[in-house]
Amino acid sequence: MQILFCHPNAAPGEAERWQAGLTAxxxxxxxxxxxxxxxxxxxAAPPADYALLWNPPPAALLGQxxxxxAFALGAGVDALLGADVLPPGVPLYRLEDAGMAAQMVEYALHAVLRWQRRFDEYEALAARGEWRTLTPRPRPLIAVLGLGALGGAVASAFAGLGYRVRGWSRSPRTLVGVEGFAGPEALMACLDGAGVLIDLLPLTAGTRGLLDGRVFAQLMPGALFVNLARGAHVVEADLLAALAGGRLSAAVLDVFGQEPLPAGHALRDRPEVTVTPHIAALTRLDAALDSIAAAITAIEAGATAVLGRVDPARGY
Known part of the structure; x- marks a missing residue:
């Protein structure tokens, strides 16, 4: 069995850790x-049976x-599906969780609680040497877009804490404590009056540019927007307008249309915008190794239904 590892941005020694973990x-x-x-x-890569990929160049699998x-070393697969990297007919698998769901829940909880309890404003007051009490915001209605392995975990976590939660997905999903909405025609109803919008959608032709001024206008005035999915979901000019006009009081953004976010970008240095460098949920090596090794073992045994297989028509 031959395995090809292609990760142009891998840290020193990372490929060797993948090799040792899979070998064992x-x-x-x-x-x-x-x-x-x-x-x-x-x-020059010899003929391989399996490929492990993260942001590979277009010719990475030429002649394979x-x-x-092939396995994406993360939950998102849009870069692989959109770049004609894979030879025709080669199935692609993504990491369904691999330790990312817990991290995503932590990030989302921190973002919402920091805004709800106004800790972001206390930080600004402290920086100016001011000492005063602010009234916490009421518990908001939370709308989570995308109810897959990561979005479903986030929606369920807030529901478990007693928040009123709505969730929107391509097809109906049932989660305890989460009011479900499905299909394009239900999006606006899901967003209506929400105080927090959390994006955890996959990037597909149908979700690119989905979050625009019409979406932000549906939210409660002064809402919070948290993007943990893909920057390409957002019409940036509309996001900036929603912030400037007060429809959004704050945004917590982990993903952007261009990464790294360029110096001088309009989303930088705005006091109501928190920027993090695409770190909401990092791939946990041991969990990812377990997942990929289990999939390869199943494929080698002749299994046809293997967890994490991507449907190219849907884009996830």
Whole structure:
């Protein structure tokens, strides 16, 4: 078995950790010691059976005619589906969770509670040397867009804390304590009067540019917007207008249309905008290794229904 690892932005030693982890797990599963090639511009990749990919260049899999499957080293797959990286017919798998759901819940809880309890404003007061009490905001109605493994975990976490939560997805989902909305025609009803909007949608043709002025106008005046999904979901000019006009009182943004976010960008240095560098949920190595090793073991055993397979028609 030959495995190709292609991650141009991998930290020093990261590829070797993936190699050691997969070797141990696949060996324990009785599949022997896999060959492992770290793809770089200087290294010609031999024929591989499986590919592990993160932001690969378009020619990364050129000539790979015997691939049985490719694995995205994260939850998002839009970069792989949109760049013609994969040879025709090669199934793509994504990490369904791999430790990311708990991190996403932590980030979302922090963002909402910091805004609700006005800790962001206390930080500004402290920086100016002011000492005064602010009235906390009432508990908001929370709308979560996207109820997959990550969005569903976030919606359920807020519901478990007693928040009123709505969730919107492509097809109906049932989650305890979450009022479900499904399909394009239900989006505005889901957003109506929400005090917090949390984006956890996949990036598809149908969600690109979805979050525009019409969406922000549906929210409660002074709402909070939290984007943990993809920057391309957002019409940035409309987001800036919603902030300037007070429809949004704050935004917490982990993803952007261009990353890194350029110096001098309009979303930088705004006091009501919190920017983080796409760190809401990082891939946990051990959990990801367990997931990929289990999938390879199942494929080698002839399984056809393997967790995490991406439907190219849907985009996730």
């Amino acid at each position: 797990r696949l060996g324990a599963a009785g599949l022997g010691v896999p060959g492992f090639t770290i793809r770089t511009p200087e290294v 005619t015997r691939l049985r499957a």
